[in-house]
Amino acid sequence: MQEIIGQAPIFIGGAPRSGTTLLRAIVNTSKGIVCGPESRIVPALCALSSQVEQMHMPVLEQQYGLDADALHQKFAASINGFLAPLQARSGCRIAEKTPANVLHFSQLRRLFPASPLVGIVRDGRDVVASLLSMNWTEAGTGRPMAVTRDAAAAARLWVASVEAGSAMRDDGNYFELRYESLVRHPRDMIAGLFGFLGEDAQAVEAALDHARSFNPASGSNEASNGRVAQPIDTQSIGRWRKQLDVQQYAAVLQIAGPTLSRLGYV
Amino acid sequence: MSEAANGARFVFLGGCPRSGLTLLRRLLSGHSRIHCGPDTGLPVAIAMQWENFTTQLGDLHRRDFGLQTEQVRANMAQLLTGLLGEPIDGEPSHLLIEKTSLNILAFERLGRLLPQARFVNIVRDGRDVAASLLQRDWRGPDGRPFAHVSEPAAALQYWCGLTGIGLQAEAALGPERVLRLRYEDVVKKPKRSVMALLRFLGLDYEPATLNYSSHPIELIGLERDSLPLLDAPLTTGRIGAGRDLDGLVGEVVRERLRGLGYGTSTTPRRSVRPH
Numbered sequence: 001m002q003e004i005i006g007q008a009p010i011f012i013g014g015a016p017r018s019g020t021t022l023l024r025a026i027v028n029t030s031k032g033i034v035c036g037p038e039s040r041i042v043p044a045l046c047a048l049s050s051q052v053e054q055m056h057m058p059v060l061e062q063q064y065g066l067d068a069d070a071l072h073q074k075f076a077a078s079i080n081g082f083l084a085p086l087q088a089r090s091g092c093r094i095a096e097k098t099p100a101n102v103l104h105f106s107q108l109r110r111l112f113p114a115s116p117l118v119g120i121v122r123d124g125r126d127v128v129a130s131l132l133s134m135n136w137t138e139a140g141t142g143r144p145m146a147v148t149r150d151a152a153a154a155a156r157l158w159v160a161s162v163e164a165g166s167a168m169r170d171d172g173n174y175f176e177l178r179y180e181s182l183v184r185h186p187r188d189m190i191a192g193l194f195g196f197l198g199e200d201a202q203a204v205e206a207a208l209d210h211a212r213s214f215n216p217a218s219g220s221n222e223a224s225n226g227r228v229a230q231p232i233d234t235q236s237i238g239r240w241r242k243q244l245d246v247q248q249y250a251a252v253l254q255i256a257g258p259t260l261s262r263l264g265y266v
Numbered sequence: 267m268s269e270a271a272n273g274a275r276f277v278f279l280g281g282c283p284r285s286g287l288t289l290l291r292r293l294l295s296g297h298s299r300i301h302c303g304p305d306t307g308l309p310v311a312i313a314m315q316w317e318n319f320t321t322q323l324g325d326l327h328r329r330d331f332g333l334q335t336e337q338v339r340a341n342m343a344q345l346l347t348g349l350l351g352e353p354i355d356g357e358p359s360h361l362l363i364e365k366t367s368l369n370i371l372a373f374e375r376l377g378r379l380l381p382q383a384r385f386v387n388i389v390r391d392g393r394d395v396a397a398s399l400l401q402r403d404w405r406g407p408d409g410r411p412f413a414h415v416s417e418p419a420a421a422l423q424y425w426c427g428l429t430g431i432g433l434q435a436e437a438a439l440g441p442e443r444v445l446r447l448r449y450e451d452v453v454k455k456p457k458r459s460v461m462a463l464l465r466f467l468g469l470d471y472e473p474a475t476l477n478y479s480s481h482p483i484e485l486i487g488l489e490r491d492s493l494p495l496l497d498a499p500l501t502t503g504r505i506g507a508g509r510d511l512d513g514l515v516g517e518v519v520r521e522r523l524r525g526l527g528y529g530t531s532t533t534p535r536r537s538v539r540p541h
Contacts, residue, residue: 036330040323048315052349056306063303065352074348081341085332139322 008112009083010035010095010197011042013102014120015161016147017130019179022210022232023120024097026190029206030199034086035095041082042096046104049075049111068110076111103164109171116197119165122179123265124158124256125240125249131157133243151248155255162259183234270347271340273380275354277363277467278309280370281388282428284398286449287365289500290388293452293460294363296474300467301353302363308349310368313375316342343379361467370428373435377443385439386463387432390449391528392519396421397508418514426519429526448527453502 010033014020024035052060053071060066066074083094101108105117131154136145146153168174175196182189190207194200210232244252253260260266269275279287294302319327319338327333354360369376373385402415414424436444445466452459461471479499515523523529 039327039331041319041327044315044318048311051311052308056308059304059306060349064306064350066349070352071349074345077348078341078345081344082327082331082333082338085334085337086330089332139318 007093008114010116011101011108012097012118015127015158016099017127018122019120020097020099025210026207027095029210030203033095034090034092035097036086038098040098043100043104046107050107072111102161105168117174119176124260127158128154128252129240129243151251155252159256159259180237183232186232271343273383275361276383278369279365279386282395282425283367284395285388285390287367291365292478293475296478297472299360305366307366310372312346313372313379316379370432374438377439385444387446389526392425393508393511395425396511422519426522450505453500456500
């Protein structure tokens with residue numbers, strides 16, 4: 001099925017509010033890659049495939065003739081089936097950006113052995129501050145999502161996302177970048193990313209002017225579109241200083257302190 | 267529409283747990299054109315995920331990804347049939363039967379996901395089901411027993427809820443796609459019941475279905491709860507096992523029992539030898 005796409009799809013992920021939409025805008029400036037707004041298909045099908053693998057693999061293998069490799073191929077074919085119309089419409093290589101992809105990078109590697117995986121990491125304190133300003137609601141209940149109301153829940157999500165990305169560090173086809181480095185040194189960071197994806201220097205130049213081509217009307221479920229439609233700046237670095245109160249900051253440090261320290265943020 | 271996307275050779279059994287689904291698997295496994303495997307949980311999980319995609323993300327997928335409703339359906343249908351269908355690949359006259367009891371929760375959705383799949387709604391007297399449930403040691407993630415296996419009223423209500431969902435699916439999908447089969451009929455008149463089921467599936471009767479002791483199958487997971495019964499000849503001895511619960515039956519459950527043809531509990535005690 002990957003042959004139909006042409007090249008293995010690229011998967012982008014990171015904790016929500018870490019700059020994944022900015023990455024999408026940057027990647028989309030390439031003439032050879034198209035990255036739609038978050039479809040949320042990939043994490044859902046990865047979670048389902050992991051669940052099936054953990055709970056039902058012996059039954060499927062013994063009674064239905066389906067081994068783990070075949071299971072991975074079926075789920076990969078399904079994900080590719082969802083991506084195929086966009087690929088057909090654009091004629092480009094597909095990048096799929098849903099923040100929660102990062103939580104499933106290890107499973108995505110099993111499903112797509114040749115796919116580049118791109119993770120973005122941002123200071124967890126800024127991520128939590130940004131999450132707490134969101135008005136996201138649970139699809140089923142309509143109630144506010146815990147990560148937008150509770151600093152501890154937001155910090156736990158950040159830690160889980162960052163650790164899931166870190167678990168891929170020995171994977172030769174995983175590329176991780178820091179949000180802060182991206183906005184402070186966009187040329188160098190974009191050159192590194194595009195080199196990883198096989199894009200040339202001309203593509204890097206186009207990406208530095210991503211705001212010219214970014215369509216903020218696409219991706220109604222992305223909260224950052226207005227911001228991403230602007231040229232890259234460093235204004236959002238350190239926003240936690242103004243937005244987190246003492247209790248929230250303490251909750252973040254209690255949960256995310258070791259990870260923040262390991263990454264050099266504190 | 268491809269066969270993988272329409273589910274024409276897929277049949278899903280469902281019903282309240284302890285209604286005789288594993289017994290039915292035991293019978294059907296003897297048929298040369300049927301592969302009836304154990305519970306996988308996949309049909310419900312995939313049907314629910316498909317519904318989530320459709321209801322929560324349908325507009326987004328159409329607008330930004332060019333994904334039409336039918337493409338999403340066909341893709342998820344092919345995922346389900348692809349995961350389960352290997353045993354009937356290359357056997358165009360064979361059927362794949364999946365028997366997760368809680369398929370009943372998703373009969374309607376599965377019927378829309380796989381427009382040519384068929385379904386068997388297995389029902390059993392709710393008092394007998396409740397009595398059997400109350401002998402289980404099924405616990406939740408917190409280690410505590412589920413209410414429907416520890417409290418008689420909850421067990422009866424559980425049966426009532428699931429049979430109600432089954433009846434809704436029957437009404438929505440129609441008799442050409444859903445066959446209701448009563449456990450009591452299977453054990454009282456096994457040949458007639460199996461023949462009716464095979465007719466519904468478009469298959470000829472084969473005596474091996476009732477001579478199930480000659481073709482052992484491997485029971486998996488909760489199926490093993492039924493092992494002592496499944497290795498013995500068919501018996502009507504379990505009919506009426508829940509008669510002591512009759513006094514706990516409330517109005518709603520009573521109405522459901524009547525609707526499914528269950529009146530006063532009876533206690534036949536006769537074994538039926540396999541034909």
